[in-house]
Amino acid sequence: MQENSSGFELAIIAITIVFLILGAFIVMIMLVYRKRRNLHIIEKLHLQSTFKQELLKAQLEIQEQTLTTISREIHDNIGQVLSFVKLNLGAGANAAPEVMQQKITESRELVAQAINDLRDISKSLSFHHIMHMGLARAIEIAAEQINKSGLLQLQVNIKGKPYGLGEQSELVLFRIFQESLNNALKYAEAQHFNIDLHFAAERFNLTLADDGRGFSVEERMQEGSGAGLKNIENRASLIGAAATIQSTPGNGCTITITLQLTPQTNVNGSYSDRIG
Amino acid sequence: MHLNLFNYAEMLALVVSIIYFNRIRNTPFAILLPYMIMIVCVETIGKYLASKGLDIQNLYVFNVSSVIGYIVFYYLFYKSLKTPIFRKIVFYSMPMYILLATINMALIQGFDRFHIYTMIIGSLFLITFIFFYFYEAFGSMEPVYLVKEPMFWIAIGLFLFYLGDFTYNVTVLYFIENRMFKEGMRLFRLINNNLIIFEYVCFSIAIITCRKIRRGSNLQSLPLL
Numbered sequence: 248m249q250e251n252s253s254g255f256e257l258a259i260i261a262i263t264i265v266f267l268i269l270g271a272f273i274v275m276i277m278l279v280y281r282k283r284r285n286l287h288i289i290e291k292l293h294l295q296s297t298f299k300q301e302l303l304k305a306q307l308e309i310q311e312q313t314l315t316t317i318s319r320e321i322h323d324n325i326g327q328v329l330s331f332v333k334l335n336l337g338a339g340a341n342a343a344p345e346v347m348q349q350k351i352t353e354s355r356e357l358v359a360q361a362i363n364d365l366r367d368i369s370k371s372l373s374f375h376h377i378m379h380m381g382l383a384r385a386i387e388i389a390a391e392q393i394n395k396s397g398l399l400q401l402q403v404n405i406k407g408k409p410y411g412l413g414e415q416s417e418l419v420l421f422r423i424f425q426e427s428l429n430n431a432l433k434y435a436e437a438q439h440f441n442i443d444l445h446f447a448a449e450r451f452n453l454t455l456a457d458d459g460r461g462f463s464v465e466e467r468m469q470e471g472s473g474a475g476l477k478n479i480e481n482r483a484s485l486i487g488a489a490a491t492i493q494s495t496p497g498n499g500c501t502i503t504i505t506l507q508l509t510p511q512t513n514v515n516g517s518y519s520d521r522i523g
Numbered sequence: 524m525h526l527n528l529f530n531y532a533e534m535l536a537l538v539v540s541i542i543y544f545n546r547i548r549n550t551p552f553a554i555l556l557p558y559m560i561m562i563v564c565v566e567t568i569g570k571y572l573a574s575k576g577l578d579i580q581n582l583y584v585f586n587v588s589s590v591i592g593y594i595v596f597y598y599l600f601y602k603s604l605k606t607p608i609f610r611k612i613v614f615y616s617m618p619m620y621i622l623l624a625t626i627n628m629a630l631i632q633g634f635d636r637f638h639i640y641t642m643i644i645g646s647l648f649l650i651t652f653i654f655f656y657f658y659e660a661f662g663s664m665e666p667v668y669l670v671k672e673p674m675f676w677i678a679i680g681l682f683l684f685y686l687g688d689f690t691y692n693v694t695v696l697y698f699i700e701n702r703m704f705k706e707g708m709r710l711f712r713l714i715n716n717n718l719i720i721f722e723y724v725c726f727s728i729a730i731i732t733c734r735k736i737r738r739g740s741n742l743q744s745l746p747l748l
Contacts, residue, residue, distance in 0.1 A: 255694075256706055262690045263714050270686045274679055277657055278669060285666040 301485050302415055305422040312425050316392060317368050323396065325368075328361045367392060382417040383409045383444050386424055390442065399432055400439045407446030412506065416486040420453055420504060423479050423490075427455045427502050430475060435459025435500060449508055456501040461494045524574040529716045530566055532723040537563045539727040546733045551602035552673060555730060558595045561588055583634040590624045590638075593645040596681060600652040603674040609655040616648050637699075642692050646685040653682045673729040680725025684718045691715060 332354045339350030367388075380388070383405050390401035412420070424442065431437040437459030445452040467473035476492055483490035483504050494500035537559040540547065547553050565588045572579055594617055601613040624641040628634045632641075656678045660667055669675040691714050698707030 255697075256710055259690050259694055259710055260713065263687050266686045266690065267683060270683045273657075274682070277661060281660060281667060281669050284661075285668070288664065288666050 298415075298485055301482065302418060305419055305482065309418070309422055309425060312429070316389075320364065320368055320392070320396070325361050325364050328357050328364070332357045332361075367395075378414050378417060381409060381411060382420055383446075385417075385421055386442055386444070389425070389428075393428070393440075399428075399437060401428075401442065402439070403442045403444070405444045405446070409444070409446050412451060416488075416506065419482050419486045420488075420506075423482060423502070423504060424453070424455060426475060426479060427457075427500075430500070431457035431459055435461070437499065451506045451508065453504040453506075454501065455503075456499060458499040461496050461498045461500055463496060464492050464494050524571055526567075526570060527716060529719040529723070530570065532720040533559070533563050533566060536723040536726045536730070539730045543730050543733065547730055550673075550733060551599055552730065552733055554595055554598060555726065558592065559726075561591065580635055582636065583628075586624075586628055586634060586638045589642065590621065590645075593620060593624075593649065596649055596677075597652065599674065599677060600649075600656060604652075604655055605659060606655070609652075609659070613652055613655070616652075620645060620648060637695065639692060639696055643689075646689055646692060649681060649685050650689075653678050653685075671732055673733045676725045676729035676732060680722040680729070684722040687718045688715055 335350050335354045335357070339347040339354075342350065378385070383403075387403050390403050393399055393401050411417070428440060431440050435457050437457035439458045441454070441456045443452070443454040443456075445454070464473075464476070467476060479492070479502060480490045486506065487509075488504050488506040491503040491505075492500070493503075536555075540556045540559050544553070544556060547555065565584055569581060569584070572581065597613055597617050597620065601610060601617070604610050604613060620641070623644060624638060627638050627641045632638050656674065660669060660672075660675065691710055695707060695711075698704065698710075
């Protein structure tokens, strides 16, 4: 009886110890798992914060670029037209009635042209307006403006039926387009700039090619003067896209951005009704 | 009157809850102060009566205080859990447990015997609620620093105590029915009394980790009622 009771006591103690070890094990696993999960969450939050900062930066740069374009447009185009109207009207003040009538007609046409130019500028004023139109249309409008200025000859080719890529992706892609266009204008001494937008079922491709003087990509990256190119690569990776930069001295530069479409990509309907 | 180590652990938790009452005053953990006062009073008075050789039948005091204890812990889990279904389960388990314990003590086991059945049910409820808490702590999409969470320490203290005590609670009837009081008491001292020390040390840590205003701990930001 005594032996039985001792055995019984020992069994209870053993089971209790097993339960306690099991409990402690569960607690340890939970602590370790939670610690790892915390690290993962913090890393994710950090990435999200970086992403938001980059988006904000891109947004500010788009605004800055747009303001520069507008300022140039006002100065070079509208300002000139209005100055010509002023001179025209001034010259016609003491002229014969027929000459005066002709000056007035000319001035009316010039003012109408200035009004049209102002309307075009107002289209590019708002970043939200650009995003509302969709990437393809926003690029087309920007191309029209540059073509009008005669600084560079831009050609936009759209393949496939345009669809939305999500506001953030479109913002980044538009900024990449602006940056490479800026490079072509400022440094490449290019004459032509081709923009290909390929809306395929599984991926979206943006190809930006100029016929400027080109450069060695490797050398540019090594020299440290390729900050703009690195920026393009970094921004593309932010939206999950891959950027390829191809250039050799004398052969222009081609930048290709490939965005694989996943279920997470915000493909929010077609923009085709807004194009054209 | 000879006090055991677990008595000191209970007193420690009481002293800590008094010292840090300002921290826990506006949180659900404020309930730990009256709870600790009750526990220390029940244990100390029981010890005193035993030391004086006064053979007063006082098992009903333990029975009632343990039911209150379960309700206090359920309340803490109710306030800490966020998932609506878990909260609902804990909320309804409180009156249900009181009802079951009352029926058991009044009609089945009696007030003058250990209410083993409802202690086992209470422990099972509690372990389930602890797993609810662990589940939420596991799945939270926000960074949660468990060792800084008072409820984590409460949950750990209760989890290991009731897990360790479960086998004894299940077998205690066997000892009583076979009149193995000596063996039963020996096991009780070995298992229960040692686990109590761990439980109340955890409670003390929980109170100390409580802050007046802490972000990231939803429990502490919740109103008392």
